[in-house]
Amino acid sequence: MAKRDYSLLGPDGALAVETGLAAAEWYHTDVPRKVMKDLMARRDGPALRDTVILYGCMIAFALGGIALWGSLWCIPFWLAYGVLYGSASDSRWHECGHGTAFKTPWMNNAVYEISSFMIMRNSATWRWSHARHHTDTYIVGRDPEIAIMRPPAFAKLVLNFFGIVDVMNFVPRILHNAFLGPTAEEKTFVPQSEWPKVQRVALIHVAIYAATIALAVLMGSVLPLMVIGLPRLFGAWHHVMTGLLQHGGLADNVVDHRLNSRTVYLNPVSRFIYWNMNYHVEHHMFPMVPYHALPRLHDIIKHDLPAPDRSIARAFSQMWPALRRQLANEEYFLRRDLPATAKPYREDFHKAALGEAIPAE
């Protein structure tokens, strides 16, 4: 088989459209309408509570780090601040981008904008890229958010635990957006009516970073950048760790989220940072269910899903060797065996995509 072309302007994307793989109807587990309405119901309470805790902790850790600046005692404060800045912002960006975290729209939008800034994503662009990710999840040439392409670039994956690749991509992109508008690839999924907004948001981000750098130069200290900017590097590890597990090593070019997404059980701290996105099959199958209802949704539909991984370590112990095998064989992936109670779906698509010759794990 030919090498995968992940470009949104390339032949794989065009082929996915031609074959009907793109924008296809995806599998959903049957859930009674009344139950689903209850699961989808919006509330402000849980997200308000979590946001007060998050921003309260960030302020406290930053004040601690500033107060102890110059001594080694500041390190734990910055590490804790960093993981909230550089990782919790990813899940807040995600949930508020969906508009499901809060019931009140302006609260979703406010947290979305703040989180987008912290995670270094143009809020106007990424809203659209994420919509495409949900339409064409891990469809090669269509999904702009494929975190692990085949064959995996291990050096980049490891560097990104420190945010290095993301930031290296972000800087030229935000400058391009600020001064020239969306890039050619971004124009394939951002409607033209939104292009001025892409530029406006980028200008605001660039202005804040320019002011922070100017302040650091004036103070002759890196301290302002410890508060704004650098935590995206030293606090990125948690969101990369959990984010890679979402789809890493699993099938691509299928239209059943049970086959290309992974649910992992997490400890309570990681679940707070990740806002329950460890229930990732459930999230993709029903993206309108808020994060706080995902554990309930999981309990209702788990009979129809592959068995969840019991921990981050266990999930990595399966994913990492699979990624290594993909170095030599791009077609290799972890096949998710469905339970006997699960309903099969679209075997016409999946017979080719799943490949009978590839062993189940």
Add this chain to the structure above:
Amino acid sequence: MPQWIRACATDDIDEEDLIRFDHAGATYAIYHAPDGKFYATAGKCTHEDVHLCDGLVMGHLIECPKHNGQFDYRTGEAKRAPVCVNLRTFATRLDGGDVYIEVP
């Protein structure tokens, strides 16, 4: 020539909910608003080819189940990204316990 078609019974739809109604190769969404009125729109989101019947009705908004775009189903106005194009609406009337919509 527009015609009135029976879509459903009034008690087929809970308040603040919707159902799908297919007729002559077209698909529609019929809404029961919290104020007791009934409305009808095109059945699929204008952003992508997704049936709105699995979405969530909140007041006078319908949220698409795939990307969380929102419309005001009374006017069809697109209210939240990623939807940009308004939803087509259709007139409704009640006759006895039935909901009728005017289709083209």
